[in-house]
Amino acid sequence: MRKLLKIIGIFVAFMVGVFLLGFILANYIIMPIYMRASKETEVPDVCGLEFENAKRVLAQKLLSGELDVVRYCEDIPPGVVVSQRPDPGRIVKQGKKIFLTVSKGIEGVKVPYIIGLDINQAGNILASSGLFIGEVSYRYSPSKENTVIATNPPTDSVLIRNSRVNLILSRGPMSLDMPDLTGYHLEDVKRKIKQLELQLGEITYATNSPLCNIVILQSPRAGEKVKQGDRVNLILGE
Known part of the structure; x- marks a missing residue:
């Protein structure tokens, strides 16, 4: 009988020990590991999503999407996520901030003012703006040749x-040959001079002429060779 009681006592003590050991393992080792694991999550891939959509996807994983950098991208539309950190697939704690780089779209550049420059100067200024010379054509102009x-x-x-x-x-x-402007009214002559890309020069009046504002003399004379931009002087009847 005494031997049986001893065996029962040992068994009870063993069971109590097992219970206490299980309690300690569960509360101080297993549960903390489980709780830590339950507060971690995998970072989803949000590249290629619009910024607000990316934030919503991250929020579903209890993560916070934050704007990091906005930069120009030639092949990605404006407002779309270009990259993220931490990278997709990383295991992080819930609530962690995920920093997002967002596209500004294509970088636009303005055509600089290059009027009056020669082709080499124009090419250098265009290149400094990220542009290049395309087709080159020529046209008569009062401006300096090759500018x-x-x-x-x-x-x-x-x-x-x-x-x-x-x-x-x-x-x-x-x-061009200077046209004959005599006999025409001043306003008509002004239009003609403008069409020929000439400039109106001095206007004087002949007091003894009955032809009011009618050209009676001109310089250069009709038939003389002139160039665009040359000045044309007139004498009008008063």
């Missing part, structure tokens, strides 16, 4: 970086 008189697209147009700008260069002033 830029127009661009296509025009000055201040916004282009994608590395685009080309077409140039129109001056051939210099075009020679």
Whole structure:
């Protein structure tokens, strides 16, 4: 009988020990590990999503999406996430901030003012703006020969970086025969001079002429060779 009681006592003590050991393991080892694991989550891949959508996806994982950098990207639309840190697939604690880099889209550059420059100067200024010379054509102009008189697209147009700008260069002033302006009213003559890209020079009046504001003499004379930009002096009847 005494031996049986001893065996029962040993068994009870063993069971109590097992219970206490299990209690200690559960409360101080297993549960903390479980709780720590339950507060961790995997970082989802939000690259390619719009910023607000990316934040919502992260929030579902109890993570916080934060704007980190906004930069130009030629192949990614504005407002779309370009990269993230930490990287997708990392195991992090819930509530951690995930920093997002967002695209500003294509960087636009303005066509600089290059009118009046020669082609080398124009090319250098375009290159400093991230642009290049495109097609080059020529046109008669009062401007100095081989200088830029127009661009296509025009000055201040916004282009994608590395685009080309077409140039129109001056051939210099075009020679032409001076037309006969005598007998015409001053207003008609002004329009004619403008059409020929000439400039109106001095106007004087002949007091003894009955032809009011009618050209009676001109310089250069009709038939003389003139160039665009030359001045035309007139004598009118008063």
